[in-house]
Amino acid sequence: MAAVVVHAPDSEGGRQVVARGHILGTAHNVMDLLDILEGVGLEREHVRLDDANLIEWRGGGAWEWTPNRG
Template identity: 50%
Template sequence: MSAPIVVHRPSPTGGRRVTAYGHILGPAHDDHDLIEFLRRAGLPDAETLVDDPQIIEWRGGRAHVYEAA
């Protein structure tokens, strides 16, 4: 089973789409945005979850990098 939260590849204009269980939460432009999306999705300990591979899958780029290469 894959992680319930996916941070997708950086877009050419910057930022990364974030989805939870296949539903789009929005574009994150930094870790602060990602943490806010996780809180809104009902994960109050979001700061501690951003590096948990059972919760978040980083696709198409390095974790915590939001600009296109």
């Protein structure tokens, strides 16, 4: 199981970021996500967006930030 779950984009394109059942914040792009992860102690230069042990992407991968209109 990944340490961080990035949920599907909401109606505004924001993706909820959760770790161990705690909401860390909402990211609207990759830079927001890296800021959130840095805020909990992960150095951005060590974060690999394709590391399935670190991040579980739901509803699209790292480059999917299109608002969910449905």
